[in-house]
Amino acid sequence: MDKSSNTSRSSKLPLQGAGGYAIVDCNSFYCSCERVFYPDLWNKPIVVLSNNDGCIISRSDEAKDLGVKMAGPYFQSKYVIEKNNVKVFSSNYHLYGDMSMRVMDTLRALVGKENVEVYSVDEAFLNLEKIPFDEIEKFAHKIRETVEQWTGISVSVGVAPTKTLAKIANHIAKKDKAKTKCVTLLITEEEQQRVLKQTRVNGIWGVGGAYANKLINWGITSAWDLRNMPEEWAHANMGGVVGVRLIKELRGEPSIVMKKELEEKKMIATTRMFGRLVTDLYELKEAVATYTSRAAEKLRRQHSAAKTVSVFIVPKEESHSTDFSHGPTKSAYITLPSATSFTNELIGPAMKLLEDIFENGREYKKAGVMLSSIVPDESIQGNFFLAESKGTNRFLMSAVDNVNFSMRDDAVKFCSSGVNKDWKMRQEYRSKRHSTRWDELREVR
């Protein structure tokens, strides 16, 4: 009797043997980073803006309570923000990148490097396979406490047998922090059923706006409804294997496994909105050359080379509709005779592409460069008909990278990048780069 009840109990614990996942997600990450260096802003409403100070991309709970909308345009919330004395920051990616590294290093110290998958700047999946079942809850709290102690960043932790369920658990942990203490486990089938019934389809990881609308039209409104649909149906209606995986994950069958870290990017892009409309080809060239330099740096940082360069420009929309939309994007790409990571070999083709798509008399608001068909640098295929790139070129590139990294952005650059940069984005409220620049260290008096 004892034995059989044990078996039936463990069959309800899919975490055992099947592995289990935690998702650790930083709370209001960018805002938290700013607060680490401005402790007086603790408990005060603050927001962080996107590049160009366009949108709100991070809000503290206090700002959220004031009704400041996430991902909404800044100007729409400006009134509320000013009236309530909300502190506003432009985004400071040097700072966030560095803080992110510290958080991830802490997680690696806790569960081992091989059990951490960095999912985004502020999120990581952990494989908790090796943690005994009855210690998982305690361990989840330990993760939260340690990260906060070591880095000053508060996080929420969701634990479940699959990544998709862990995401849902994390959502709950974040929603009612006082009650959950930022940790939620979704382990037994009873808990899963209860929670999935309360979760709307648009709250599921992997269901975006397009599928959410379709699902609701079909009368599938909760995550529980979706979980109970047949796999064949998902295959036919929700993007093939993607839909099948999603349903399995909701049922507790792990179908999205841990990814190895440090996989090389298959595409590298640098794109920006301008600080104002640009009509002049010469100015566009400055911008595109600058973006090409940036993209090439990213390429070299991962020791890769690219064979395809594409350039796009976005004109101001012509209609005056109330919905926000871009004008028709113009783009063009070229396949290079051989893969390269040298800025000077990429800028030329990029300039040519820009000339091809540029139209005189139009006003442009955005441009970008994308590098793709990426291969590892050491295996760059030589092209028989081209002279080999000279060693001096490689030497020059690494010298430029070193100077730019250790001094200021763009201390050394190619002439085509321009020196005025009148078009560059607005960043009126950027905090100092306390953790990555000696001259911007926080002072304690």
Add this chain to the structure above:
DNA sequence: TCTGGGGTCCTAGGACCC
């Protein structure tokens, strides 16, 4: 006046090959 900047994966369909 003012609306970010990256990325990934998957599928369908066409070109081409034998």
Add this chain to the structure above:
DNA sequence: TCTGGGGTCCTAGGACCC
């Protein structure tokens, strides 16, 4: 008179993520 079919590679586009 009868006129294949399977495989691979590539690209465009759609969907998603934070």
